Amino acid sequence: MTVGIPIRRIWPTPATPPLDDAELTALYGRADRPHLRVNFVASLDGAVTLDGYSAGLSGGPDKRVFGLLRMLCDGLLVAAGTLRHEGYRAVRLSEPRRAWRRERGLPEYPTLVVVSGSLDLDPAQAAFADAPVRPVVLTHAGAAPPPGLTDVAELVRCGGERVDLAAGLAELRRRGLDQVLCEGGPHLFGALTAADLVDELCLTVAPVLAGAGPGRITAGDPGAPRELPLRHVLAADDGVLMLRHARDAAGSPPAGAAPPA
Numbered sequence: 001m002t003v004g005i006p007i008r009r010i011w012p013t014p015a016t017p018p019l020d021d022a023e024l025t026a027l028y029g030r031a032d033r034p035h036l037r038v039n040f041v042a043s044l045d046g047a048v049t050l051d052g053y054s055a056g057l058s059g060g061p062d063k064r065v066f067g068l069l070r071m072l073c074d075g076l077l078v079a080a081g082t083l084r085h086e087g088y089r090a091v092r093l094s095e096p097r098r099a100w101r102r103e104r105g106l107p108e109y110p111t112l113v114v115v116s117g118s119l120d121l122d123p124a125q126a127a128f129a130d131a132p133v134r135p136v137v138l139t140h141a142g143a144a145p146p147p148g149l150t151d152v153a154e155l156v157r158c159g160g161e162r163v164d165l166a167a168g169l170a171e172l173r174r175r176g177l178d179q180v181l182c183e184g185g186p187h188l189f190g191a192l193t194a195a196d197l198v199d200e201l202c203l204t205v206a207p208v209l210a211g212a213g214p215g216r217i218t219a220g221d222p223g224a225p226r227e228l229p230l231r232h233v234l235a236a237d238d239g240v241l242m243l244r245h246a247r248d249a250a251g252s253p254p255a256g257a258a259p260p261a
Contacts, residue, residue: 004060011233037200047210061236062204075177080116082185090130123148138168190220200246207239
């Protein structure tokens with residue numbers, strides 16, 4: 001079923017008819033090995049926000065793919081700053097998408113995973129207080145949690161004075177969270193890239209010039225460039241482009257429909 005503004009594949013094999021959710025799900029799929037996928041939206045001139053928020057760059061096609069990527073993942077990884085600034089709510093899915101997961105032996109909901117070195121987190125935020133699955137917080141040995149945080153989330157300490165992302169991902173995979181979707185922010189993306197932990201980037205390019213000021217989708221200490229081959233290009237009828245870059249083409253995408261939200 002196709003919902004909202006049509007999305008078409010334009011590369012490598014153009015597909016003139018609009019893609020339905022089953023076809024989009026097959027294009028993105030779940031890898032056959034532990035996999036870290038990063039998802040971002042940016043303007044034509046590289047801005048990560050518009051008027052201070054990423055939502056200003058995201059329209060119907062981006063939100064549609066955004067929802068499908070959440071449906072496909074085991075763990076949803078986000079930095080504490082992004083969680084606070086973007087006002088994250090509990091990670092929930094529609095009943096059709098929960099059914100899709102149940103049919104494939106997956107838990108109904110992915111697990112929210114928050115990266116925080118300071119543990120400056122509000123246990124009353126809906127992302128924690130209303131979560132259908134107990135969130136995980138990756139932090140380090142020296143961080144002290146605020147009152148109430150351990151009542152609503154599980155703390156995983158990885159690293160002595162700073163969060164060791166490689167160790168954190170290894171712990172997530174030990175818990176069965178093999179397919180991890182990272183939604184930012186830029187400093188987390190930069191740190192994951194520097195540690196060579198990124199397997200895939202899904203980038204939506206909004207047809208907007210944001211102008212000077214906003215930052216890029218990545219930030220932090222410079223690192224060595226890394227190749228990430230292009231796998232597909234999708235275009236929506238409103239001018240939005242959706243690019244998928246990944247280390248390799250491995251993975252058997254799931255069959256069956258991905259129902260709309």
